[in-house]
Amino acid sequence: MNIATMENATMSNLLGLNELLAIMPQLIIAFGIALSLLLIAWQRSQQMIALFTKTILVFALLLSVNLLAVETTAVTILLKVDSYSIFTFILICLSALVVTQLSSQFLKSHIEVHDEYYVLLLLVVLGAGVLVASDHYASLFLGFELLSISFVGLVGYIRESKYAVETGFKYLILSATASSIMLLGIALIYSQTGQLSFAPVTEISHLQMSSFYAVGMLLFLVGIAFKLSLVPFHFWTPDVYQGAPTPITLLMATVSKVAMFVVLMKCLFSQSYFVSENLVQLITLLAVFSMLIGNTLALKQDNIKRLLAYSSIAHMGYLLIVLLVSSQQNMAFAWQSAQFYLAAYILASLSIFTVISICEHQNKGASETDVQLSIDSFKGLFWRNRALALLTIIAVLSFAGIPLTMGFIGKFYLLSHATTGQLWWLVAALIVGSGIALSYYLRIVFVLFDRNENELSVYSYTSTEYVLINVFILSGIILGVFPDLIGQFIA
């Protein structure tokens, strides 16, 4: 009886035109991957593959922009596309576009042609697309694995860099353990609920008692928490962020985090989890720890990429506040705040990493393979190249949540969510955390203004980068002062 019902459900979904249209962006990316493989077979040139990837991403982006108005459609029981997933997919495509632009700059300095880099990149975007739209544990599993395995390849990509092997191994072993833990969690949940899809479970009562369900949910959360690098499971993040090439670190900081968080929200909200008390307690614990420990670890950090790794741990901690929903109508506001905060976080990360990759490119001598930027390498940047310094300031202020930047409005959303939900512990942790965070963010800003530096070479960059920088500066300020431009998309 079970199989029959499942059959006609899938039959009706597959053929429908609007279902097909709903997941069209993901499909385009998939075709893109196949076509780029064919392209590699036909003719291997660096510019060609980069251009092709960009067109695929732009095409997917445009398509999902006009899909924004679509109402939620379930495509087979695996995927459910709603406005939230579309908006997140737009963010993912945008960051992937920026990553391709930066990496084509990054790879230019190596002699061989790097076609498979772009294929892996598209695979990551596809994985994220599947994750974002998933409504079933199986699709979650597929997206998750697609993401992690292709990241292992990308993380250790630069052959000569001395950290490549170490980063690759660390990421592989730990993400494999995390995914198996998550799978075990899913198995335990499945054994108790009997259904793998995110649909709300009918009888909740007996689930409260069974410890298997509770352990299963915990293990599932641990797997996701690993990917979001929340505190007890954050150990891998600084090393991998430092070891990986800069565009890949940016990809990891934006795409993988956003996708994982949205899928976590979809899964938890649809299963009305907030009924179980100790899960809420667990999430509060994770959030408070990540906020405080993430910021404390970043305090005296000198390597800029490690510092950004710790700050992203703290930001995921802030974001977890959104999960603690007290009631049904509160959930819509939770989605709004999550999306706005993610948009602000992504914009800030894109800007700071653009600056880092441009500075890295300048400082890189002919010989050595990779250069580790420390905060002092930004010394006196304001007097040498105003645009880059302005971009760093806006990114750092947006991370710190100071007005005039998008980050402040994001923090405002979070604070209003927390105050209406009376989550006083989290509010206190947020305030203390952002107090600590200020000290290292301001250190970066003040280093920019140090003027007793002898006048170093002025940075030169290509025209597209110039456009990129100005676009980020303008959007950082304009979205900070007029957040409604993004607001009505989310609502």
Place this chain on the structure above:
Amino acid sequence: MMLTIIIFGLLLCGGFAWFMEGIKQNSARWIALGSFITFMVFFAFSIMNSPQSFNELQLFVRIPWISTFNIEYALALDHLSITLIILTFFLAIICVLVSWQEIQDKCGFFYFNLLASIAGIIGVFCAVDLFLFFFFWEVMLLPMTAIIAIWGHENRHFAAIKFFIFTQVSSLLMLVAIIATAYFYAQQTGALSFYYQDWLQLDIPLHLANYLMLGFFIAFAVKLPSVPVHSWLPDAHTQAPTAGSVLLAGVLLKTGAYGLIRFVIFLFPQASQDFAPIAGTLAVVSILYGAKMAFAQTDFKRLVAYSSISHMGFVMLALFAFNPIAYQGAIVTMVAHGLSSAALFSLAGMVYNRIHSRDLNDMGGFWQSAPRMGGFALAFAGAAFGLPGLANFVGEFMSLVGAYPHYPMLVILAAFGLIGSAIYGMVLFQTSFQGAPTKEIADLSMRELMISGSLLLLLLIIGLYPNLLLQYSMGAPSL
């Protein structure tokens, strides 16, 4: 409409000054001076011939800004904010004059920061939508921190970071209080609003109002430095350039006092009345502690910084006395302290330019070689310790007379602060200007004479004829 022109006009002039500095050397300071004067005259004229009587808040502009939380861009003025805005403009001109020779490198960016912070401060004084108030409250911090961090003295980074973190963390508490009140308003009346007038009609149950009031009070107590959270001020002052100190002491402390009046005493009358004894003791402790610490200092600017902690203690004591006389006394003390501490800091700047040290032990006997500067120093030190005939005395006298019926013991302790202020005033004046002449310093130049002369003239006018200020605040709402 006029206020928006002023705020964004100042920002534009800042950008223009920064841009022009690149083209022509030393043009930025003329542009800054010109813009301050024109905007001040423009503001004064539009206030003069505007029909409304400013006893109540007169709305100037109210347009929707962030519709998801229906936050509006609303600006309004009443007597208190007009007085403080005019004080801000005057001190801004003093800042430009004081840093005429002092700021030599990157002065385009310096004047941009100066104009931006003045725009932020004016925004704070006339914002009526709580979110907009918080927005300006944070925005005015950025240029101020930049001024301290870039043009400051030896360990300026530490002072700038400490200044920023102190104010930022406490204003986050205020943000939580703002949001909680807004959502409480939404519960009461259905619609979410951040508008100050709507909040005034709100009657908040006492247990909630206490917490909300505390959230606001802590943010303003940090800004108006009262004792437990004052330690950012001495560091910020010793490291800031002269213009920074004048701006910081002259105006930024007043935003704290303004916030106390507008958003603590008027918004939560019952809760602040219960809280008043604690606030009173805090005020008296900061008066006495400020005076004692000032006496112990050997750094000129650090001594003046602790003295302004002591003076602002009088303002807090007066405000929490809920008495019309004390309210007027608080306003006069605010304006008087703005002028006298700005004068003392510009004096410190002049001495620093001549002997490149702020340490009192390096000074001595300057009166011999700089008689005019000695005269002005005596007058400003006199204002600092409340010499009658100068503005501070009127403010302190009215504050204490007004506060006496409510807290007899506290006022008597505060009166000991008068002795304390006399002691540190003497130490400040005598160690630097009297005693055996150690160094020969040049007397006041024309520009410096203009600065100190105008400040002394204003102190005398308010000291001898304070009705200039008082007839406006006569109609203070009966507390």
Place this chain on the structure above:
Amino acid sequence: MTEIPLEHVLFLSCILFSIGFVGVISRKNTLFMLMSLEVMLNAVGVAFIGAGSAWRQADGQVMFILILTLAAAEVAVGLALFIRMQRRYRSLDIDELNEMRG
């Protein structure tokens, strides 16, 4: 024949899983770490099969097939990295790889 109770299966898979996990933690040679990864994945497979049969649904087995493909992909990438490590570090000891710290 008699029905094997679901709890037994789940306990079995949990035990198997913790064996694999301990293997990852204690083993110094990277090859053995990859092997213990496999053990963990198979343990999860057992759990899925048990759960699927308990609910009389095919989903458990479908998931197991997916897990198998995952395990294969992982090992492939792991071995590639294993070879590069051998060429660069001349030893397979995982503790060689700790230059990034602090």
Place this chain on the structure above:
Amino acid sequence: MSTTLLAALPFYPLVSFLLLIILGKRLSWQQASWLSVGAMALSALSSGVLVYQLSQSDVHVLTVQLWSWFSLKGSTGIADVNFAFYLDALSSVMICVVTGIGFLIHLFAAIYMKNDENFSRFMAYMNLFIVAMLILVLADNLVLLYLGWEGVGLCSFLLIGFWYQEKDNVLAARKAFIVTRIGDTAMAIGLFMLFKSLGQLNIVDVTQAAQVSWQVGNNDAYWIALLLLGGAVGKSAQLPLQTWLPDAMAGPTPVSALIHAATMVTAGVYLIARMHGVFLLAPEVMQYVAWIGASTLLLAGAAALVQTDIKRVLAYSTMSQIGYMMLALGAGAWSAGVFHLMTHAFFKALLFLTAGSVILALHHQQNLFKMGGLLKKLPVESTLFIIGLICLMALPGTSGFFSKEAIIAELWSSPTAGAGLWWCAIVGALLTSIYSCRLFFLAFLGKQRFDTQLHIEKSKLLRMSLLILAALSLLGGLISLDLQAVFTDMSAPVNKVNEPYWLHTVAIITPFIGITFSWFYFARYRITSNAEIKASQSMLSQFLRSGLGFDALYQWLLIKPYCFIARLNRRDIVDQMIMLNAWYVRLWHDTLSTSQNGSLRWYAAAFGLAIVCLVGVVTL
């Protein structure tokens, strides 16, 4: 016409002060002295005219309002405080003393300070002092009085520290300002109390409201009077706050003459006299006033016996004479006190100025034991000094005699004084005569104990001013002050019926006893033997010379602990407490960053540990 004259009275010296400050060095000695002394002459003249007009006018009061300062909207209606002058019999006496004596002292000072290089600054401060004193005396409300009060304190600080190059002048000026400031704060608190209970700060309204709302012995009246007494004690250098007066002699001699003899130190007496309405309602406080006066009287007299510096002897004698005035006010003899104030101004100014010219002659030598035998060398100065001394000792016929007898006569049967205080006054008179004779013998008789050539000042103006002062101090007693108009209303008639008959005779003969005693006791000072004369270094005289050890007491009691606490907490404990948090966070950073040791197996182990803990949290 008279109101504009009254309004303009303080503005002549103010204008000359401003001119002197602005023009400063560009004025020559002639121009500066003409300007300042001329302004003083003008104000003296106009005060004379005012006093004449006052006596003609029927209501005996002149008031004028310049502008309204500020208004205090209190609970009991609006009390507006404004710049207004109020002239009645009491303040007319005061302005005559201030401007009259002030003019003479300005004249003397113009010549005395002739060769000082910032002469114009000196005369400017003197004029500013007169302005502040006039405002103090003419103020119609207590806040304006407080303005004059602090202005006078500031000018005394500037004038004491006029030669600010020497360290001890600077410290003396600071000490004077801070000690008087303590008194002023007490007075300020008194004003706050006054406003709270009566809602008025205008002197006339306060006296009337006090009669109406308080009955005798009211608690508010007690505290307000006590605090006003605190203010008066600070300014007039009475017992608790008298340590600053001897050190104030560090200033130039005309300053000591003007400020520390004639005008400023009497401000406290004027305050109590002016606020007699309040004091009468608090008899215990009047007893305190009397006791303070008596004890200062004795203390200063004893201290003056052993001083070595001529100016410090006169300083202590001023302190004791003001003790007399306080005693008189305490006993309720208001007009006698004010009368003594006037006469004391005359002869004490004379004494100080002659001492000044003696010091000038001896090239700034102030030590009595370096003078001697000056009678023959400086005949004119010594005769003037003798006139001053006999007035001081209140020998019959002199102005001192009339005023001191008037006080002593009222003591015996006054309700708030009594026999004990009368005997103190008599012992005080005895001490006065002894130290005056000692001063005279040491300075003018005996062997010449200096070898420098005398520098005789021949200027006629100097001599003329001293002569006028001498005439005033001799004939001053004849001026009859009718202060009844001011003090009539409440002072109950004192029945003098059962006084002992020998009261007057004892009062008259005490000075002579003192003279004969010191004639024999200080014989070796006055005979020209060539025995070496040194100040006695015995324990008692050391103790008395230091003003009965009050300086050491305050140093040990107040100044040392305050400096200790200040030095102890120089780096602001509260700040360090907050910096502790920052250090704590940095400590956590160090511990946590050790957990990032880069080894994969440690990360996996931590992973496992975290899972085990979380499972524990979830299941339990």
